[in-house]
Amino acid sequence: QSALTQPASVSGSPGQSITISCTGTSSDVGSYNLVSWYQQHPGKAPKLMIYEVSKRPSGVSNRFSGSKSGNTASLTISGLQAEDEAEYYCCSYTGSSISVVFGGGTKVTVL
Amino acid sequence: EVQLVESGGGLVQPGGSLRLSCAASGFTFSRYWMNWVRQAPGKGLEWVANIKEDGSAKYYVDSVKGRFTISRDNAKNSLYLQMNSLRAEDTAVYYCARDVVPLFWGQGTLVTVSS
Numbered sequence: 230q231s232a233l234t235q236p237a238s239v240s241g242s243p244g245q246s247i248t249i250s251c252t253g254t255s256s257d258v259g260s261y262n263l264v265s266w267y268q269q270h271p272g273k274a275p276k277l278m279i280y281e282v283s284k285r286p287s288g289v290s291n292r293f294s295g296s297k298s299g300n301t302a303s304l305t306i307s308g309l310q311a312e313d314e315a316e317y318y319c320c321s322y323t324g325s326s327i328s329v330v331f332g333g334g335t336k337v338t339v340l
Numbered sequence: 341e342v343q344l345v346e347s348g349g350g351l352v353q354p355g356g357s358l359r360l361s362c363a364a365s366g367f368t369f370s371r372y373w374m375n376w377v378r379q380a381p382g383k384g385l386e387w388v389a390n391i392k393e394d395g396s397a398k399y400y401v402d403s404v405k406g407r408f409t410i411s412r413d414n415a416k417n418s419l420y421l422q423m424n425s426l427r428a429e430d431t432a433v434y435y436c437a438r439d440v441v442p443l444f445w446g447q448g449t450l451v452t453v454s455s
Binding site for chain 2: 232263264265267274275276277280286318320321322326328329330331332333334
């Protein structure tokens with residue numbers, strides 16, 4: 230049950246776009262369109278930003294978008310804002326023992 | 341509105357036991373897989389266990405197998421995690437979350453294992 234691989238940190242200036250990658254294997258990300266992305270501010274519970282690779286829950290800004298290619302999923306934040314500064318985690322269904330696996334998290338810093 | 345409220349966390353000595361509860365409301369509890377996910381201080385999210393809608397299937401991360409037991413009571417709209425033989429490395433905030441790949445999360449309950 231290895232974790233998905235995310236960059237430790239990504240930064241950008243207000244208004245810019247950034248992309249966070251999430252690399253798994255053919256047993257998880259590559260095989261299922263069941264990848265979610267969460268935003269977490271310090272001391273708070275994770276908040277769902279993207280589910281099923283590219284779907285956005287009601288209430289989440291359309292500045293957030295998701296995609297997938299092969300074994301790598303990506304979260305793009307466009308028009309970066311100060312409030313986007315947070316930790317972001319990806320998560321994928323694995324099909325193995327019907328479990329899920331998380332990425333290690335990416336700290337997004339707004340310069 | 342979907343609501344998940346965890347309770348039961350606290351300070352426990354190594355080797356001790358604790359039972360976490362999660363009260364669900366705002367949806368038909370018996371129709372969804374449920375998870376426990378934890379987050380150690382300053383660390384990332386770790387999936388712990390999940391349970392099928394009717395409780396007939398349960399899965400665990402290797403590090404808790406044989407020590408933790410997930411269960412549910414659909415009549416009470418409640419999810420549980422019985423934690424035995426607790427270790428220092430089990431110290432974390434424990435979240436209850438709905439769906440196979442979690443979509444809705446509770447606010448978490450802190451478990452501290454220390455002497």
